[in-house]
Amino acid sequence: xxxxxGAPLPVEEDLDSLWAAQVMDVTGGMMDETAxxxxxxxxxxxxxxxxxxxxxxxxxxxxxxxxxHVTVRTERSDLGRPQSLNVSAEDPAxxxxxxxxxxxxxEGMVQTWASVTAPGHVVEWLAAPLLPxxxxxxxxxxxxxxxxGEFQLQRYxxxxxxxxxxxxxxxxxxxxxxxxxxxxxxATNTAGEVRALSYDWSxxxxxxxxxxxDGRRQLQFGHAPGSHSKGHARTATLTATFSGExxxxxxxxxxxxxxxxxxxxxxxxxxxxxxxxxxxxxxxDPVELRDIACRAADLGAERFVLDDGWFGRRDDDRTSLxxxxxxxxxWPEGLRPFAEHVESLGMGFGLxxxxxxxxxxxxxxxxxxxxLLGPADQPSGRQQFVLDLAQSAVAEHIFTCLDRLLTExxxxxxxxxxxxxxxxxxxxxxRGLDSLLDRLTLAHPGxxxxxxxxxxxxxxxxxxxHAGRVxxxxxxxxxxxxxxxxxxxxFLPACVTGSHVGPRHCHTSGRTLDIRFRAWVAxxxxxxxxxxxxxxxxxxxxxxxxxxxxxxxxxxxxxxxDILRLDHPDPAVIAEIQVAQDGARFVVFAGxxxxxxxxxxxxxxxxxxxxxxxxxxxxxxxxxxxPLSRGAPALKSGPLIxxxxxxxxxxxxxxxxxxxxxxxxxGERVP
Ligand code: GLA
Numbered sequence: 001x002x003x004x005x006g007a008p009l010p011v012e013e014d015l016d017s018l019w020a021a022q023v024m025d026v027t028g029g030m031m032d033e034t035a036x037x038x039x040x041x042x043x044x045x046x047x048x049x050x051x052x053x054x055x056x057x058x059x060x061x062x063x064x065x066x067x068x069h070v071t072v073r074t075e076r077s078d079l080g081r082p083q084s085l086n087v088s089a090e091d092p093a094x095x096x097x098x099x100x101x102x103x104x105x106x107e108g109m110v111q112t113w114a115s116v117t118a119p120g121h122v123v124e125w126l127a128a129p130l131l132p133x134x135x136x137x138x139x140x141x142x143x144x145x146x147x148x149g150e151f152q153l154q155r156y157x158x159x160x161x162x163x164x165x166x167x168x169x170x171x172x173x174x175x176x177x178x179x180x181x182x183x184x185x186x187a188t189n190t191a192g193e194v195r196a197l198s199y200d201w202s203x204x205x206x207x208x209x210x211x212x213x214d215g216r217r218q219l220q221f222g223h224a225p226g227s228h229s230k231g232h233a234r235t236a237t238l239t240a241t242f243s244g245e246x247x248x249x250x251x252x253x254x255x256x257x258x259x260x261x262x263x264x265x266x267x268x269x270x271x272x273x274x275x276x277x278x279x280x281x282x283x284x285d286p287v288e289l290r291d292i293a294c295r296a297a298d299l300g301a302e303r304f305v306l307d308d309g310w311f312g313r314r315d316d317d318r319t320s321l322x323x324x325x326x327x328x329x330x331w332p333e334g335l336r337p338f339a340e341h342v343e344s345l346g347m348g349f350g351l352x353x354x355x356x357x358x359x360x361x362x363x364x365x366x367x368x369x370x371x372l373l374g375p376a377d378q379p380s381g382r383q384q385f386v387l388d389l390a391q392s393a394v395a396e397h398i399f400t401c402l403d404r405l406l407t408e409x410x411x412x413x414x415x416x417x418x419x420x421x422x423x424x425x426x427x428x429x430x431r432g433l434d435s436l437l438d439r440l441t442l443a444h445p446g447x448x449x450x451x452x453x454x455x456x457x458x459x460x461x462x463x464x465x466h467a468g469r470v471x472x473x474x475x476x477x478x479x480x481x482x483x484x485x486x487x488x489x490x491f492l493p494a495c496v497t498g499s500h501v502g503p504r505h506c507h508t509s510g511r512t513l514d515i516r517f518r519a520w521v522a523x524x525x526x527x528x529x530x531x532x533x534x535x536x537x538x539x540x541x542x543x544x545x546x547x548x549x550x551x552x553x554x555x556x557x558x559x560x561x562d563i564l565r566l567d568h569p570d571p572a573v574i575a576e577i578q579v580a581q582d583g584a585r586f587v588v589f590a591g592x593x594x595x596x597x598x599x600x601x602x603x604x605x606x607x608x609x610x611x612x613x614x615x616x617x618x619x620x621x622x623x624x625x626x627p628l629s630r631g632a633p634a635l636k637s638g639p640l641i642x643x644x645x646x647x648x649x650x651x652x653x654x655x656x657x658x659x660x661x662x663x664x665x666x667g668e669r670v671p
Contacts, residue, residue: 001036001037001038001039002039002102002129002130002131002132003015003018003019003022003132004018004132005110005131005132005134005195005240005242006134006193006195006242007193007242007244024214024216030214031046033045033046034046034214035047035048037049037130037132037216037218038052038130039052039087039100039102039112039114039129039130040052040053040067040098040100040114040127040129040130041130041218042064042065042067043064044064044065044066048212048213048214049210049212049216049218050125050127050162050208050210050218050220051064051125052114052126052127052129052130052220053065053098053116053123053125053126053127054123054124054125054126055096055116055118055121055122055123055124056121056122056124057094057120057121058120058121063094063096063121065091065094065096065098065118066091066093066094067089067090067091067096067098068089068090068091068092069088069089069090069092070087070088070089071087071088071089072085072086072087072088073085073086073088074086077104077106082104083103083104083106084101084102084103084104085100085101085102085103086099086100086101087099087100087101087102087129088100094118094121095118095119095120096116096117096118096121097116097117097118098114098115098116099114099115099116099117100112100113100114100129101113101114101129102129105257107253107256107257107260108241108242108243108253109239109240109241109253109257110131110239110240110241110242111237111238111239111240112128112129112130112131112237112238112240113128113129113234113235113236113237113238114126114127114128114129114234114235115232115233115234115235116232116233116234117231117232118231118232118233119231120230120231121230121231122228122230123228123232123233124225124226124228125206125222125225126222126223126228126233126234126235127208127220127221127222127235128199128220128221128222128235128236128237128238129238130218130219130220131195131197131219131238131240133182133217133218133219134182134184134193134195136184136185136193137158137182137183137184137185137195137217138157138158138183138184138185138187139155139156139157139158139182139183140155140156140158140163140180140181140182140183140209140219141153141154141155141156141180141181141183141247141490142154142156142165142176142177142179142180142181142207143176143177143179143487144175144176145174145175145177145456146174146175147174147454147455147457147474148455148473148474148475148477148480148508148509149174149473149475149480149484150174150177150455150456150459150472150473150484150488151177151456151472151484151487151488152487153487153490156209158209158211158217159211160211160212160213161210161211162208162209162210163208163209163210164206164207164208164209165180165206165207166204166205166206166207166224167204167205167206167224167425168204168224168226168424168425169204169421169422169424169425170203170204170224170386170421170422170423170424170425170426170429171202171203171204171418171421171422171453171457171458172201172202172203172204172205172457172458172459172460172462172463173204173421173457173458174453174454174455174456174457176205176207177456177459177460178198178199178200178201178205178207178221178460179196179197179198179199179460179490179491180196180197180207180209180219180221181194181195181196181197181247181250181490182194182195182196182197182219183247187246187247188246188247188567189246189247189248189564189565189566189567189607190245190246190247190248190564190566190567190607191245191246192244192246193242193243193244194242194243194246194247194249194250195240195241195242195243195250196240196241196243196247196250196251196253196254196490196491197219197221197238197239197240198238198239198240198254198460198461198491199221199222199236199238199460200236200237200238200239200460200461200462200465201223201236201430201460201462202430202433202458202460202462202463203223203224203227203422203425203426203427203429203430203462204223204224204227204422204425205221205222205223205224205236206220206221206222206223206224206225207219207220207221208220208221221235221238222235223235223236223425223427224425225425226424226425226426227425227426227427228427229427229428236462237461239254239257239461241253241254241257247490247565248562248564248565248607248608250490251489251490251491251562251563251564251565252562252564254490254491254492255489255491255492255493255494255562255563256493256562258461258464258491258492258493258496259493259495259496259560261461261464261465262464262465262467262468262496263441263448263449263465263466263467263468264468265448265468265469266468266469266493266495266496266559267495267560269555269556269559270495270526270527270555270559271301271302271303271347271348272300272301272302272303272527272528272529272548272551272552273301273302273303273305273350273498273500273526273527273528273529273530274292274293274296274297274299274301274303274304274305274347274528274529274530274533275305275307275415275500275528275529275530276289276292276304276305276306276307276530277307277308277352277530278476278502278503278507278530278531278532279292279530279531279532279533280292280309280532281308281309282308282309282314282315282316282317283309284306284309284310284327284330284331285330286330286331286333286337286338289306289338290338290341291534292532292533292534293338293341293342293345293347294345295533295534296347296529296533297345297346297347298533298541298545299529299533299536299541299544299545299548300544300545300548300549300552301347301528301529302346302347302348303347303348303349303350303412303413303528304342304345304347304348304349304350305350305351305352305413305415306335306338306349306350306351306352307352307415308352308354308417309327309330310326310327310330310331310335310351310352311323311324311325311326311327312324312325312327312362312363313327313329314327317382317383317384318359318361318383319359319361319362319383320359320361320362321354321357321358321359321362321384322357322358322359322362322363322364322365322387323362323363323364324353324355324401324402324405334408334409335351335409336408336409336410339409339410339411340410343410348412348413349409349410349411349412349413350411350412350413350414350415350448351405351409351411351413351414351415352414352415352417353402353405353414353415353416353417354416354417354418354419355387355398355401355402355416355436356386356387356389356398356418356433357384357385357386357387357418357419357420358371358372358384358385358386358387359383359384359385360380360385364397365385368394371387371388371391371393371394371397372385372386372387372388373385373386373387373388373389373422373423373426373429374386374422374423374424375423378423380420381419381420381421382419382420382454384419384420385420386420386422386423386429388429388432389428389429389432389433389436390426390428390429390431390432394432395432395435395436398436399436399439399440402414402440403440403443403444406440406443406444406447411447412446412447412448413447413448413449413450414447414448414449414450415450415452415471416449416450416451416452416467417452417453417454418451418452418453418454418457418458419453419454419457421457430462434462434465434466437449437466438466441466448468448469449466449467449468449469450467450468450469450470450471450498451463451464451466451467451469451470451471452470452471454474455471455472455473455474455475456470456471456472456473456484456488459472459488459492464496468495468496469496469497469498469526470492470496470497470498471498472484472485472488472492472497472498472499472525474508475506475508475509476500476501476502476503476506476507476508476518476530476531477502477506477508477509477511477513478501478502478513478517478518478521478522478660479509479511479513479517479593479660480508480509481499481521481522482521482524482574482591482593482662483574483593485497485499485521485524485525486565486574486576486591489563489565489576490565493559493560493563494524494525494526494558494559494561494563494578495526495559495560496526497525497526498525498526498528499521499522499523499524499525499526499527499528500522500527500528500529500530501515501518501519501522501527501528501529501530501531501544502518502530502531503530503531503532503535504531504535504540513660514660514661515536515539515540515543515544516543516547516621516624516661516662517660517661517662519543519544519547519548520547520589520621520661520662520664521591521662523547523548523550523551524576524578524589526559527548527551529544550620554587557580557581557582557585558578558580558587560580560581561578561579561580561581561586561587562578562579562581562608563576563577563578564576564577564578564579564607564608566588566590566604566605566606566607567605567607568590568602568604568605569602570596570597570598570601570602571597572592572593572594572595572596572597572659573590573591573592573593573596573601573604574590574591574593575588575589575590575591575604576588576589577606577607577608579608579609583609583610583613583669584668584669585666585667585668585669586606586608586609586615586666586667586668587620587664587665587666587667588604588606588663588664588665588666588667589662589663589664590604590654590662590663590665591661591662592657592658592659592660592661592662592663593659593660594659595659600656601653601654601655601656601657602653603650603651603652603653604651604652604653604654604665605647605648605649605650605651606644606647606648606651606652606667607648609644609647609648609667610644610669611643611644611645611648612643612644612645613643613644613669614641614642614643614644614669614670615641615642615643615644615647615667615668615669615670616639616640616641616667616668616670617635617639617640617641617642617647617652617665617666617667618635618638618639618665618666618667619635619636619654619655619663619664619665620664620665620666621662621663621664622635622636622637622655624657624661624663625655625656625657626656626657626658628656628658629655629656629657631655631656633653633654633655635652635653635654635655635665636655640652641670647667652665
């Protein structure tokens, strides 16, 4: 049982007393002993809530394991402090063994995982070793979402019963991303105790937040039921962190952790992307695309991504997934000359693939109908089906196709898509993908992978082991993106978060948005363009070029900066500050998402600065103030020098502006 997870206690704290202080009473209507809320709560001991493990035996009967013979092994770090705990327990009568690990990363993260070996049994549910919910927790923040509406923050307030989030369709999903945040009373973005957790798994999971009638609360994460193979189960890693500095404290810890654990590409200078999807869709014409590539390079793109439509006979989404050979009708000379053209323009060449999928109208399916995951008569999703990666022939085939492509064409980047849910959750599928990606990365270490699943349908720390970028959403609508990326920053750093400047008339919302707004919103993260550059007016192209130049000039520190969400008293404003690792500079993006209720802007209080330091703050885009901004807020006419304390407590007043625009406030520490 983990007794304390939170603010550090004094080193001399007596652990026996700490334990004794938590022992619960017994009253009427209860068992005579209160079952412990251990790292794997056991129903056999009278635990009335969701147990940590549920097993089914060969007769289909539920088994309550009798775990005894508990051993605990401690591994110590160089400093002599415990670094990890290995807990083992056995149910000798049934031949079941349980193993748990709880480890500290040394950088503020706790990681836990568990495994069960139970010959002849099906492990229906296995929770990663539990971390305690603090007594002053007032609820859980987690995300719901949908296609073009990812990472919608929602709040669950503790009350008796269960709040369950379950991604049953074999991927982490738009609907229930595997993240949760436990807030303590009064926590805000900038203050209060917060604990954030991630279940690092792409294959479907379950989260249970439960309050028992005795008042205790638990938070469990595990694979979606039905995922585990017979006889053995292993949870994914549960990664968690505590902060006494509000949501921004845990966000900072997660952003830094992700930046470190993901692929090295995310830590190298991020190239500005151009993606041709919303410009041409399936309609590939090399002459047009060459022209588009020239224009993209002229705008400042450094990587050109050829999206869906280049292979098989892929004129729409009904055909050809699985046939990873170039469509010679569209590309008579193959892709190499085009890739070389892209390179000659100073850009890297990237390609879209969706290797885990197959259309029934494909040579692959006609040759291998038995490679499908699940029954042949299942309904299709986007006209497609999933390949069974647990079959070694399937994995071998996909590897060979991709390996050939990567060898024949100078590709430095794959946009790896996954546009259909699985027929069921199956851990073998994720393990198959893991090995495929490991093998591919070993063979082609220079190739960066981006994870995409109809936008943000597979964003989790499992896939981020292989992919250094996430396609956060298929919505290139800057107004939607402003919100989505702001909320996703509770876990995701800028360097992994793709954000593109979309078309003037947004294809997924019908909105018409100004180029300044589109450009600055994309500039908040890993920037790219995803419109037909031929639609840009001279003026739009000039503005886009200038924001892109600004992005490039600042990318080195910004892609490693901490993104802190600002608590702004105006709900129409979505604001964040990005602070450089050395604290010497920052940039604030204050997005006016809607018209404010009051007539004037409220001062914006910053965060994450040194109270005693002085900063020069400059409104980068003061020229965007409309004629209706008739007054004279100081920032309109030049920089101000203020202390961190003044910026964080009193704040700064930005000029009035139309909705659908972003103020960009740059700051640098002055000696
Ligand atoms: C998915 C992706 C898009 C695009 C299309 C191509 O929907 O999310 O960005 O790549 O597939 O078919």
